[in-house]
Amino acid sequence: MEGILLIDFGSTYTKVTAVDIDNESIMGTAKALTTVETDISEGLENALKILQSKTGKVEYNIKLACSSAAGGLRMTASGLVPELTSKAAKMAALSAGAKVIKVYSYELTLEDAEEIYSTKPDLFLLTGGTDGGNKKVLLHNAKVLAGIDLDFPVVMAGNKSVGLEVAGIIFESGKEVTVCSNVMPEFNELNFDPARNAIRNIFLRRIIKAKGLTRIQSLVEGIIMPTPKAVLNAAQYLSAGTKKEKGIGDILIVDVGGATTDVHSLSKGEPSIKGAILKGLREPFAKRTVEGDLGVRYSAPSLVEAVGVETVSEKAKMDTSRLEKYIELIKNPAQLLPDKNQDIKDIDYALACIAVKIAVKRHAGKIESRWTPAGVTFLQTGKDLTTISKIIGTGGPVINSKNAAGVLKEAVFDNGEPMCLKPKEPEFLLDEKYILYAMGLLCEFYPDTAVRIMKKNLKSIV
Amino acid sequence: MNCEVLNVSRKITVVMGVIGADVHAVGNRILQYAFEQEEIKVVNLGVMVTQEEFIKAALETDSDAIIMSSLYGHGEIDCRGLREKCEEAGLENILLYIGGNLVVGKTPFSEIEQKFKKMGFNRVYPPGTPPETGIKDLKKDLGVG
Numbered sequence: 001m002e003g004i005l006l007i008d009f010g011s012t013y014t015k016v017t018a019v020d021i022d023n024e025s026i027m028g029t030a031k032a033l034t035t036v037e038t039d040i041s042e043g044l045e046n047a048l049k050i051l052q053s054k055t056g057k058v059e060y061n062i063k064l065a066c067s068s069a070a071g072g073l074r075m076t077a078s079g080l081v082p083e084l085t086s087k088a089a090k091m092a093a094l095s096a097g098a099k100v101i102k103v104y105s106y107e108l109t110l111e112d113a114e115e116i117y118s119t120k121p122d123l124f125l126l127t128g129g130t131d132g133g134n135k136k137v138l139l140h141n142a143k144v145l146a147g148i149d150l151d152f153p154v155v156m157a158g159n160k161s162v163g164l165e166v167a168g169i170i171f172e173s174g175k176e177v178t179v180c181s182n183v184m185p186e187f188n189e190l191n192f193d194p195a196r197n198a199i200r201n202i203f204l205r206r207i208i209k210a211k212g213l214t215r216i217q218s219l220v221e222g223i224i225m226p227t228p229k230a231v232l233n234a235a236q237y238l239s240a241g242t243k244k245e246k247g248i249g250d251i252l253i254v255d256v257g258g259a260t261t262d263v264h265s266l267s268k269g270e271p272s273i274k275g276a277i278l279k280g281l282r283e284p285f286a287k288r289t290v291e292g293d294l295g296v297r298y299s300a301p302s303l304v305e306a307v308g309v310e311t312v313s314e315k316a317k318m319d320t321s322r323l324e325k326y327i328e329l330i331k332n333p334a335q336l337l338p339d340k341n342q343d344i345k346d347i348d349y350a351l352a353c354i355a356v357k358i359a360v361k362r363h364a365g366k367i368e369s370r371w372t373p374a375g376v377t378f379l380q381t382g383k384d385l386t387t388i389s390k391i392i393g394t395g396g397p398v399i400n401s402k403n404a405a406g407v408l409k410e411a412v413f414d415n416g417e418p419m420c421l422k423p424k425e426p427e428f429l430l431d432e433k434y435i436l437y438a439m440g441l442l443c444e445f446y447p448d449t450a451v452r453i454m455k456k457n458l459k460s461i462v
Numbered sequence: 463m464n465c466e467v468l469n470v471s472r473k474i475t476v477v478m479g480v481i482g483a484d485v486h487a488v489g490n491r492i493l494q495y496a497f498e499q500e501e502i503k504v505v506n507l508g509v510m511v512t513q514e515e516f517i518k519a520a521l522e523t524d525s526d527a528i529i530m531s532s533l534y535g536h537g538e539i540d541c542r543g544l545r546e547k548c549e550e551a552g553l554e555n556i557l558l559y560i561g562g563n564l565v566v567g568k569t570p571f572s573e574i575e576q577k578f579k580k581m582g583f584n585r586v587y588p589p590g591t592p593p594e595t596g597i598k599d600l601k602k603d604l605g606v607g
């Protein structure tokens with residue numbers, strides 16, 4: 001039996017998926033605790049043992065991995081105007097699968113420099129100005145970065161008119177610098193691919209090494225991307241399809257975790273309301289957002305804070321004092337929780353529902369009505385997701401929920417909040433076997449097969 | 463390496479749009495077309511543009527001028543404080559032009575012009591001014607051509 005092994009070195013679990021490439025099927029999946037403190041290969045061995053007990057002995061021709069272990073790809077970015085190049089830089093970093101620590105705007109200050117020094121980013125994305133536009137801020141920020149006594153690589157993707165000058169300034173400070181095309185070459189025109197490729201290159205060449213993950217490079221072909229990038233990759237292929245295999249069209253993916261909730265939308269997001277005027281930055285077809293305050297374990301306290309404990313207790317059908325005790329318990333990532341405890345199931349359901357509700361609300365575009373002398377006009381910012389026909393749920397708290405469809409319903413358009421452009425009549429699909437990340441990896445070699453496996457294995461739920 | 467060649471001459475760049483709650487879209491497109499014919503780079507924000515949007519776009523693109531239109535008669539209120547905000551944002555030298563139907567009623571144009579100049583506009587145009595007039599003035603004010 002020959003197969004392909006796909007691995008995700010997650011912050012908590014190392015997950016493995018075995019694919020039978022001839023039959024285009026999932027042979028099995030398994031997970032074990034990630035062991036980044038000792039030797040990361042231990043966790044992998046443990047997961048593989050469990051996998052083998054399910055699949056029998058398999059020869060793996062190809063082994064590919066993604067990783068979000070050891071903090072993932074921690075990036076800081078800077079731009080000029082918050083709503084323009086700073087936002088573009090953030091979107092570019094997120095679409096590269098990064099965990100964005102902070103995004104700065106305008107000239108970096110001394111305090112900013114100190115903050116960058118103390119937060120130790122894996123990579124810095126420096127932007128600002130359209131091509132031929134503002135140079136001053138970019139040059140200033142390059143000098144500030146050069147002055148920070150810390151070795152981190154810089155990707156410069158701002159105004160090309162000062163690309164060489166900026167590169168020189170950074171290079172002289174001893175930092176690695178890559179110059180690529182502007183994330184916003186023309187006003188309101190986004191261009192993420194060059195920056196994304198530069199980020200990926202640095203991730204492969206240096207960040208995996210810096211995080212002590214090279215030891216496993218001998219076990220597998222390679223860690224080829226950060227985990228969130230793998231999920232986005234899968235989403236892009238699933239939506240658009242390949243030359244040989246049709247895609248399933250526009251989709252929304254919600255990925256709830258212990259610390260964060262990711263939302264991916266694959267759609268143009270053009271206005272469905274006639275005559276609506278688009279305002280603000282145009283957003284990309286494949287858009288990823290990450291909510292660092294929404295999760296069901298580590299981020300449970302901040303989630304509760306975001307909506308108030310009463311809302312959570314109502315959803316969980318549990319009194320507040322009892323709920324608060326549980327939140328204290330589950331926020332500790334090292335705490336092993338019983339699988340079958342009904343209270344925890346109820347709380348997880350409530351937290352996942354709220355995480356999805358807020359995360360999709362923040363991700364979706366907004367429509368606002370404005371009275372003018374001619375009557376009402378509509379202004380849209382962000383993407384109109386109302387016509388998206390499929391919502392896919394993934395991440396442990398959704399997949400293992402007592403009511404996954406209930407959680408995904410929170411992503412649907414709410415008549416009580418008509419200004420928030422969420423999908424109106426979507427079908428729900430569940431990533432039951434947790435294969436999205438794996439298919440994102442497989443897409444690099446077997447895109448047709450990966451799309452077919454996804455279409456077969458994402459389960460329709462109601 | 464000869465770095466002189468990298469010093470390519472930059473096109474005149476302007477931000478353009480219709481300010482306030484004004485939806486008159488036709489003149490804006492004609493204006494964009496006319497400016498682009500003259501090799502001027504236009505960042506067109508379309509209709510219903512706020513002061514903040516003009517300023518942010520001008521900052522990012524390092525524009526030489528903001529070319530505004532106001533057709534529906536509320537231009538004066540919409541434009542108040544714009545020059546001050548530009549200065550606040552670091553756009554001290556930016557040129558501000560406005561045209562269209564700036565006010566309602568039969569106020570003599572010289573009075574309207576005075577009002578807008580006092581607000582910090584460099585050029586103020588009466589209804590029906592052809593785009594070419596604005597283009598000629600822009601080149602003159604920037605000392606080119």
Ligand code: B12
Nearest residue numbers: 372373374484485486487488489531534535561563566596
């Ligand atoms: C079509 C039209 C509409 C359409 C607009 C459709 C659209 N999406 O564009 C609709 C029906 C929506 C509309 C609504 C209204 N309209 Co109307 N509309 C017109 C009309 C008939 C034509 C406008 C047009 O397209 N002209 C053609 C273009 C090419 O010319 P332009 O816009 O003037 O622009 C040129 C020049 O002015 C110049 N220019 C413009 N800006 C600048 C800037 C610089 C620097 C320079 C150099 C030159 C320059 O160059 C442009 C290109 O050549 C005019 C009357 C008219 N004949 O002008 C009234 C007119 C502009 N509207 C008027 C009014 C009052 C309204 C309403 C308030 C009416 C109402 N109560 O419903 C609403 C306001 C809506 C809103 N929120 O903005 C008045 C304005 C009165 C005033 N300012 O004193 C006008 C003048 C009619 C009138 N005589 O009463 N309108």
